[in-house]
Amino acid sequence: MDRDAMLEALAEILAGQARSDGSSPTAIDGIHAFRASGPSPLRCLVYQACVIIVAQGIKRARVDGDDFDYSPSRYLVLPVALPIDAQILEASQERPFLSMMIGIDPVMLAELVTAIEPGGPRRGSAVRGIAVSEMTDEILEAALRLLSCLGSELDCRVLAPQIKREILYRVLLGPQGELLRGVGDRDSRLGQVSRALQRIHAGYDQRIEIAALARESHMSTSTFYEAFKSVTSQTPLQYLKEVRLRRARQIMVWEGATASLAASQVGYASASQFSREFKRRFGRTPGEERAWADETGERQGARPY
Numbered sequence: 643m644d645r646d647a648m649l650e651a652l653a654e655i656l657a658g659q660a661r662s663d664g665s666s667p668t669a670i671d672g673i674h675a676f677r678a679s680g681p682s683p684l685r686c687l688v689y690q691a692c693v694i695i696v697a698q699g700i701k702r703a704r705v706d707g708d709d710f711d712y713s714p715s716r717y718l719v720l721p722v723a724l725p726i727d728a729q730i731l732e733a734s735q736e737r738p739f740l741s742m743m744i745g746i747d748p749v750m751l752a753e754l755v756t757a758i759e760p761g762g763p764r765r766g767s768a769v770r771g772i773a774v775s776e777m778t779d780e781i782l783e784a785a786l787r788l789l790s791c792l793g794s795e796l797d798c799r800v801l802a803p804q805i806k807r808e809i810l811y812r813v814l815l816g817p818q819g820e821l822l823r824g825v826g827d828r829d830s831r832l833g834q835v836s837r838a839l840q841r842i843h844a845g846y847d848q849r850i851e852i853a854a855l856a857r858e859s860h861m862s863t864s865t866f867y868e869a870f871k872s873v874t875s876q877t878p879l880q881y882l883k884e885v886r887l888r889r890a891r892q893i894m895v896w897e898g899a900t901a902s903l904a905a906s907q908v909g910y911a912s913a914s915q916f917s918r919e920f921k922r923r924f925g926r927t928p929g930e931e932r933a934w935a936d937e938t939g940e941r942q943g944a945r946p947y
Contacts, residue, residue: 643783648782649698652697652742655786656676657740659675663679663738669795670791673744678739681733682938683729684729689728691745692718692720693744693746694742694744696741698737699730699731699741711731715776716777717777717781717813719774721746721822722832724771744810746810748825758814771832773818773821775817776817781812784812810822824836831869834859834869841855842855846909847907852878883923886909887923890910891920895931895932
């Protein structure tokens with residue numbers, strides 16, 4: 643099967659999984675299908691560690707002013723969770739944007755890194771936690787086989803994990819393999835920052851001491867700050883605030899919560915402080931942001947990724 647035929651088959655399966663706009667979980671653990679029926683403005687999201695493969699259309703991820711466009715010819719690699727501004731660039735009702743997200747299982751990743759580099763992965767400095775790579779026929783063909791498992795509950799349970807492993811293996815051997823190898827190596831700077839990010843995402847609604855994160859990462863505070871900013875383009879405190887504000891926005895826009903409820907759920911003790919910081923970050927008050935989301939249709943759609 644040539645590449646165009648594989649992309650057409652992939653798009654057909656994804657269209658059946660994501661029948662309305664937004665992200666839809668599939669019967670395969672860790673795999674989501676995504677549809678967008680038209681271009682969109684930049685939206686503030688938090689992506690989890692994943693590989694995203696596109697069957698149709700073009701999407702943009704913006705991090706710290708830098709753009710990463712991904713399409714059927716380029717896949718996105720996110721070895722760690724990151725706040726991202728995402729925008730659909732090319733999509734229509736007749737030809738929607740269609741993609742699949744493959745969540746990165748850290749245990750599977752560590753096993754693959756050990757198998758590929760049995761003597762231990764190459765140590766390196768922390769690298770930025772996002773990249774795009776040219777799509778290969780091997781990855782595309784494996785993605786199609788993975789989604790084809792959806793026709794059988796047994797295939798989803800038995801074959802799908804092996805094909806997910808194959809895709810991660812192919813990415814590890816590709817141009818952005820260093821990103822994933824760094825996360826799979828617990829002693830690398832990227833691996834240490836990755837664990838700190840997991841702590842932040844698991845407990846952003848609680849009090850988090852940056853010095854404690856540095857100690858848990860086995861780094862001095864100054865080294866931790868340097869490594870953290872290299873990966874995320876933000877200091878730990880900036881990142882924590884960004885995650886809290888973006889999560890609060892999601893709670894208000896997608897779940898219809900009030901500003902005070904959203905503030906308390908993400909760890910703000912003061913609703914007025916939350917409102918000030920929210921307006922400073924997004925340029926609108928929480929109420930204005932909900933109204934803007936209504937106007938743009940964001941609140942009517944399923945949750946994006």
